[in-house]
Amino acid sequence: xxxxxxxxxxxxxxxxxxxxxxxxxxxxxxxxxxxxxxxxxxxxxxxxxxxxxxxxxxxxxxxxxxxxxxxxxxxxxxxxxxxxxxxxxxxxxxxxxxxxxxxxxxxxxxxxxxxxxxxxxxxxxxxxxxxxxxxxxxxxxxxxxxxxxxxxxxxxxxxxxxxxxxxxxxxxxxxxxxxxxxxxxxxxxxxxxxxxxxxxxxxxxxxxxxxxxxxxxxxxxxxxxxxxxxxxxxxxxxxxxxxxxxxxxxxxxxxxxxxxxxxxxxxxxxxxxxxxxxxxxxxxxxxxxxx
Amino acid sequence: xxxxxxxxxxxxxxxxxxxxxxxxxxxxxxxxxxxxxxxxxxxxxxxxxxxxxxxxxxxxxxxxxxxxxxxxxxxxxxxxxxxxxxxxxxxxxxxxxxxxxxxxxxxxxxxxxxxxxxxxxxxxxxxxxxxxxxxxxxxxxxxxxxxxxxxxxxxxxxxxxxxxxxxxxxxxxxxxxxxxxxxxxxxxxxxxxxxxxxxxxxxxxxxxxxxxxxxxxxxxxxxxxxxxxxxxxxxxxxxxxxxxxxxxxxxxxxxxxxxxxxxxxxxxxxxxxxxxxxxxxx
Numbered sequence: 001x002x003x004x005x006x007x008x009x010x011x012x013x014x015x016x017x018x019x020x021x022x023x024x025x026x027x028x029x030x031x032x033x034x035x036x037x038x039x040x041x042x043x044x045x046x047x048x049x050x051x052x053x054x055x056x057x058x059x060x061x062x063x064x065x066x067x068x069x070x071x072x073x074x075x076x077x078x079x080x081x082x083x084x085x086x087x088x089x090x091x092x093x094x095x096x097x098x099x100x101x102x103x104x105x106x107x108x109x110x111x112x113x114x115x116x117x118x119x120x121x122x123x124x125x126x127x128x129x130x131x132x133x134x135x136x137x138x139x140x141x142x143x144x145x146x147x148x149x150x151x152x153x154x155x156x157x158x159x160x161x162x163x164x165x166x167x168x169x170x171x172x173x174x175x176x177x178x179x180x181x182x183x184x185x186x187x188x189x190x191x192x193x194x195x196x197x198x199x200x201x202x203x204x205x206x207x208x209x210x211x212x213x214x215x216x217x218x219x220x221x222x223x224x225x226x227x228x229x230x231x232x233x234x235x236x237x238x239x240x241x242x243x244x245x246x247x248x249x250x251x252x253x254x255x256x257x258x259x260x261x262x263x264x265x266x267x268x269x270x271x272x273x274x275x276x277x278x279x280x281x282x283x284x285x286x287x288x289x290x291x
Numbered sequence: 292x293x294x295x296x297x298x299x300x301x302x303x304x305x306x307x308x309x310x311x312x313x314x315x316x317x318x319x320x321x322x323x324x325x326x327x328x329x330x331x332x333x334x335x336x337x338x339x340x341x342x343x344x345x346x347x348x349x350x351x352x353x354x355x356x357x358x359x360x361x362x363x364x365x366x367x368x369x370x371x372x373x374x375x376x377x378x379x380x381x382x383x384x385x386x387x388x389x390x391x392x393x394x395x396x397x398x399x400x401x402x403x404x405x406x407x408x409x410x411x412x413x414x415x416x417x418x419x420x421x422x423x424x425x426x427x428x429x430x431x432x433x434x435x436x437x438x439x440x441x442x443x444x445x446x447x448x449x450x451x452x453x454x455x456x457x458x459x460x461x462x463x464x465x466x467x468x469x470x471x472x473x474x475x476x477x478x479x480x481x482x483x484x485x486x487x488x489x490x491x492x493x494x495x496x497x498x499x500x501x502x503x504x505x506x507x508x509x510x511x512x513x514x515x516x517x518x519x520x521x522x523x524x525x526x527x528x529x530x531x532x533x534x535x536x537x538x539x540x541x542x543x544x545x546x547x548x549x550x551x552x553x554x555x556x557x558x559x560x561x562x563x564x565x566x567x568x569x570x571x572x573x
Binding site: 029110270272 | 413414
């Protein structure tokens with residue numbers, strides 16, 4: 001009898017350490033921030049504040065700047081996807097040197113964002129290399145203060161994000177394509193389809209699920225993994241024009257010590273993330289059924 | 292015949308075009324790295340005159356300057372320490388859980404396992420505020436152990452997911468043979484499953500090592516003492532300290548990046564496999 005009971009307990013002992021980590025580091029903090037969003041501190045005491053924190057951040061211009069910039073970052077995802085699909089389709093033809101190109105294109109993805117950010121902040125300076133090259137090429141009209149002008153800085157940063165991230169898409173799509181039956185492509189060639197027709201009618205439909213997955217994962221990244229870029233490239237400036245939600249929460253909580261406002265911002269990030277996660281997991285289910 | 296010829300010609304022209312296009316892409320991808328590497332061997336006066344070309348007078352003084360004052364070495368040590376321990380704990384904890392998820396029957400198995408995927412996607416900034424409060428209450432702010440525990444917690448869902456998908460593919464018959472031989476469940480795990488899973492373990496370690504080594508936000512918030520800083524946080528400080536001496540900054544960045552590049556060259560297969568395993572079922 002006791003042996004039988006022991007047997008039913010054993011699996012839980014194996015998963016216990018992992019569950020403890022996950023609950024203590026991810027689940028409980030995520031739940032507790034839901035409560036902190038409704039609290040504030042008065043005379044060093046936690047008191048109920050209702051929706052007060054939310055009212056305050058909704059009145060904060062910086063919060064809206066951050067939201068708009070996160071939305072702009074979302075725009076980079078379709079661009080990244082198009083570039084990745086095109087290059088994956090080119091490399092899939094096994095053109096000369098395709099493995100070399102694949103390795104080179106993937107390299108930025110493994111570099112640390114702070115390293116990338118610092119290097120680009122020198123390249124994009126007003127007296128930096130990019131402008132030197134543009135001047136030398138006679139493109140004086142294109143010379144800009146890439147990170148110093150409030151209108152352009154966020155777009156320059158987005159370009160760097162795309163540069164760093166799209167290589168993963170290329171590798172992902174190539175891996176998927178390698179499991180597609182070659183006869184599909186051969187049939188299209190026999191039917192006289194040219195490269196673009198094959199891309200539209202064979203490659204993209206075959207990649208559809210992986211592309212959807214790639215898009216949702218990157219949307220989550222644009223919400224929750226862009227802090228590093230802002231921190232090293234612009235510090236939120238010029239004139240606060242490159243704030244994103246993560247940076248807003250970091251500033252409120254750890255620099256201005258307004259952690260209840262930070263918590264309210266955190267709840268908003270959590271809600272958006274939850275929507276994206278729901279989207280992603282329904283896609284993943286379909287993806288797994290397909291395979 | 293003539294049609295075939297035309298296609299061939301068209302093929303050559305488009306091949307040249309494609310190669311040109313890919314070369315431009317490759318140059319765009321590699322140029323920032325080249326910029327970092329070549330400038331770390333220049334003096335600051337040479338950098339001002341010649342920021343793009345290769346160094347004319349090679350100097351290693353930049354690297355010596357970067358190491359001056361010993362802090363850089365200390366940061367390196369901190370990063371290696373955090374990476375090694377958090378990966379070790381993650382691998383053990385996730386391996387045990389994945390074994391149960393893959394090879395044991397118990398109530399709530401599928402439900403608990405399906406929680407792993409959404410947990411991977413919760414933004415770390417959300418957990419940071421409560422974790423910061425807890426660590427300050429427990430007086431473990433500015434300790435390596437707090438950061439190791441946080442890193443482990445964040446890596447466990449992905450690692451468990453990956454291991455479980457790998458373990459599932461190992462035939463049960465191999466384990467049953469061991470059980471008949473009188474080995475307990477743990478032995479069948481350590482003697483049968485683990486040796487067969489070396490590639491999966493390497494893959495997970497490589498992916499996780501790259502992530503921990505490159506991590507900024509958590510290290511920045513939880514390790515505020517100069518002596519505990521990681522090398523990634525260090526270089527952001529570096530940038531402010533050496534603003535006028537760009538080659539020294541580039542030398543610092545090169546030193547941080549070289550371990551990752553070496554990792555990438557030797558572990559490329561594992562790294563790519565591991566990063567894809569989140570998206571494509573093996």
